[in-house]
Amino acid sequence: MNELLEQFLVESRELVQAAADDLLALERNPGDPARLDGAFRAVHTLKGSVALFELAPMGAALHAGEDLLEALRRGAAAPDRVAMDTLLALVGASEAWLESFAADGRLPEAAEAEGRALESALRARMSGVAAPSAPPPAASQDWLPALLEREAAAIARARTEGQALTALRYAPSPDCFFLGDDPVATLRALPGPIALHIAPREPWPADGPAPFTCNIVIEAVFAAPEAELRKGLRLVADQVALAPVPVPAPAPSGPGLPAPRGLRVDAARVDALVDLAGELVVARNGLAHLVARVGEENPALARALAESEAGIGRLAERMHRTALGLRLVPLGRAFARLPRLVRETAGGLGKEVTFTVLGEAVEADRTVVDGLFDPLLHLLRNAVDHGIEPTGAREAAGKPRTGRITLSAAREDGGVAVTLSDDGAGMDPARLRAVAKARGVADAATIDALDDREALDLVFRPGFSTAGAVTAISGRGVGMDAVRAAVEALGGRVTLSSIPGQGTSVRLLLPGGAAVMGVLTVRAGGELYGIPAETVAETARLPKAAIQPLGAGEAFVLRGRTLPVLRLAALLGLEPAPRGATARLLVTGGGTDGVALEVEGFGGRLDVLLRPPQGLLRGLPGLVGTALLGDGSALLVLDLPDLLARAGAA
Amino acid sequence: MSVRLDGDVIRLEGPARVEDAEPLIALLQAGERRAVDLDGCGPLHAAVFQVLLALRPPIRGTPADPFDARWLLPLLAPQPGP
Structure with missing residues (x-):
């Protein structure tokens, strides 16, 4: 392109x-x-x-x-x-x-x-x-391409100075002299001309120009923003057309000129910068190690080095945070098209809805914001279609005719919470249970055992749809399960609350952005994986004999506590390597329900830049995200609690 | 502005106004290939500029107004071709 x-x-x-x-x-x-x-x-x-x-x-x-x-x-x-x-x-x-x-x-x-x-x-x-x-002839913009071509040289010159250029076509009305206008004087007052062309509007009469009939068309290019030119042209606004000269490449604004907009930078370049900054943080870890070695031989030098290392570390981390900030975009980007879609949807259903958006300025990582549009769209359609009652029903229930839907975003716990609430009919747990049974979402006994809160969660089960009739609006074969999957793929969670008769509120908790995470690298099934250090309570090397069979599995005793032993490779669906004389275990949790995971080798501790899973990795179970290693290879960082839950062991 | 015939040259002096267009046309049409001297004149009114653009007399001198000198004068240069 x-x-x-x-x-x-x-x-x-x-x-x-x-x-x-x-x-x-x-x-x-x-x-x-x-x-x-x-x-x-x-x-x-x-x-x-x-x-x-x-x-x-x-x-x-x-x-x-x-x-x-x-x-x-x-x-x-x-x-x-x-x-x-x-x-x-x-x-x-x-x-x-x-x-x-x-x-x-x-x-x-x-x-x-x-x-x-x-x-x-x-x-x-x-x-x-x-x-x-x-x-007026000026209103059509057929003139622009010809003007751009004619003035290409001047435009190219001005562009190297990085100025915003605006093209003008000014066709003064023939009687303008009588009105006291002097089009040339108007032109003279405009800032930053870089090209000017004046031609007759109609061919000159054979007997010479009529002295009081203005018969010229002015085309010009100015190194000035459109708004500024418009000011100078306000008295002849009906006779002029202005168009920004399209810029072929993002042009930095000239010195002293306020940039009309931010600089557009290819997202891939920002990502590259983030990766580099992240690597700098990681590389600095190596420096700390060297400082420690120097300390054994030359304590004075080591102190000086350590100070310098700490300074570099602070700078590296600041740089990394700043670079990460470049990936942040306001949530408004995902919200922007929604008001129109709500309006269309409500209009199509003959409902009246007021839609309020709050917190558009809250920022999150670009991946998260871009991935949010589809789930939000679906939730909104649901809210308008199934949440908000028809006008008549609302009046009968003593509610205002117009339904209210509010979408709000706020920073929360280092992440972002997006809440969509409506004041519609709400969800009835009894009805949800009945529908779930009828659709065979789960067996009846399980469904009956759910409390009201858990019953709400039934809507997230695949194949569940509460709509009695599938409507053109939200019945498109995508259910709340797809919403949950999409949000989880972004590293987020969805929760639902509802009060029958008063409305429903859906809450999405999303990660704020990519973050530096301490991980432990381990080897399993011949591959290297990262495990968030916070999920590891301790690591242990044990003689093979310390692991004993227990029931169908294995276990070992750690300080009087019996812990089941699972093989990480097996959890990942890989072929575990045979156990050597020493077993390497990492203990999760730390609470009473700790589990020991056997790995084939320990790497080391690394600070990595964690990114939400993207592309094919999105939605892969048991994955927190990926990180780029110093050698350019990608490290999959595992979500141990999730893996264990899936294995039915936690 | 004054529009003055000086031999074969029409001299424009001082700021041009809309009413200068008519005498300028008359002087240009009365004599074959009369030149117009713009030295020190201006700023030019669109009505006067339009006459020069339509009749294309040879132009001499440089207008005093910098805008006119930089932007209008080149438009009055003899055109290549027919």
């Missing part, structure tokens, strides 16, 4: 999102001028950048959307529900088109018809009002 296209896609997605946010805010607070301006700008800019690619149906629809927003701004159209629906439909369609364009390099077949339908729906909202006479 070329860089221009890549940049276009990134920015367009942001613009679509910005437009959606503003429109939704506008719906809550009709006539909010800042939001209206925001939506207009987003649609306008999107329309402008769309012109660079073969996206004509999208451009035409966006143009109609821009016109409608402009009419709303002038007060010439009413921001009623239909207008908002149509505009949001435009935003939704644009989003789908962009994704299809990103995937296939072109719009889907249906886009043309769809675009035309949207266009006429949008225009229909403007009919009956004094529609703007013919759209």
Whole structure:
């Protein structure tokens, strides 16, 4: 994918999102001028950048959307529900088109018809009002590619200085001289011109120019942000079009210029930096070891070295934390599209729902945030579909007509808690038990033995769905079990609480980010594994004879306590190596239910940078995450409690 | 601004206004290939600039206004081709 296209896609997605946010805010607070301006700008800019690619149906629809927003701004159209629906439909369609364009390099077949339908729906909202006479020639952005080509040299030069560039097309109205306008004076006042071209709007009359008819079209490029130019052009805003000059590569802002946005950096580069910083932390461990050796021969030198080592250590850890911070993104990224989806879902079901989002600014690792969208979407659909009752039922129950759904995020215990609660019908444990029995989720005796809280957990069992009828909204063959699996794959947990008649609350506890973890490396089945040091109570080397058969398994006695011995390799489904003269055991837990795991060898203790399992490893049982070792190989870090639970031994 | 005929050269002096366009057209159309001297003039009004752009007389001198000198003057240079 070329860089221009890549940049276009990134920015367009942001613009679509910005437009959606503003429109939704506008719906809550009709006539909010800042939001209206925001939506207009987003649609306008999107329309402008769309012109660079073969996206004509999208451009035409966006143009109609821009016109409608402009009419709303002038007060010439009413921001009623239909207008908002149509505009949001435009935003939704644009989003789908962009994704299809990103995937296939072109719009889907249906886009043309769809675009035309949207266009006429949008225009229909403007009919009956004094529609703007013919759209001013400046409003179409066919001019941009030609301008960019003509001024390519100047643009390239300015770009090396890293400035944000904006293209202008200014077609002064023919009678502007009578109104006291001097388009050249307007131009002169604009900051940072880097290219200027002036051409006749229409061919000059054969008998020479008419002295009082302005017949020029000005095209220019400025090294200034659009907003600043707009200020200088506000009096002739109807005669100008502005478009940001697409940047082929992330350009750092020039000295002294405030960066309009953050720097875009490829995620892989950030990951590489995080890995390097992590390795630095690990490499420093080696230094500590050397310092200890020097201490035996030269205590004075060792003290000086130790001090220096501690300083390097502090810096390395700070650097590592900072680098990790680069991977953190606000949860708002996963939340952003949800309000629109709630609105659509509720609209489709004829329900009224107020959706509130809190804590968008809370940050978590990018993997976690990106992986959160799907489970949240499913939970939300469930809440709207099954949680919130139909309006009539709510009124009968003495509740407000409009259902409330709240999504909130907060930092908690080094992780992030995301809670989705609704004030709907709630879940009835008795009914859940009945459904679970009917569906054969578990045998009846087991189900009856569950207390009410545990009964709620039945919804997470595979094959469970409480919907009497599968609806188009949430009945898509994905159940709460998929939600739980997705959240656990991110290293998180899901819990559910519900009060019948009052609502349901789903809580996701997620890891805040990748973290440095002390692990013990061990060998099992010929492979190296990491085990979080915190789960190991102690390690022991025993003569073979100390391990005795006990029932079907083996055990040994440690300080008067009999501990079962399990082979780690067997837990992992590997072939254990035969036991030598000495058995190597690590004891888990430390409590009364400790277990001894036999391994084939101990490595050492390492501080590693733990990352949530990704790709194929996601959802692999018994895995906390992976870590990159100094030699570039990956270390699987095991979740001992989980492994033991799965083996039925804990 | 004043628009003054000095031999075969039309001199523009001082700041240009919209009403300077009409006499400029008249002077340019009255004499074949009269040059226009912009030395020290400006800032130019769009109406005056438009006349120069349409009739393309040979241009001499440099306008006093830096914007005009840097950005407008090059647009009035003789165009290659027909």
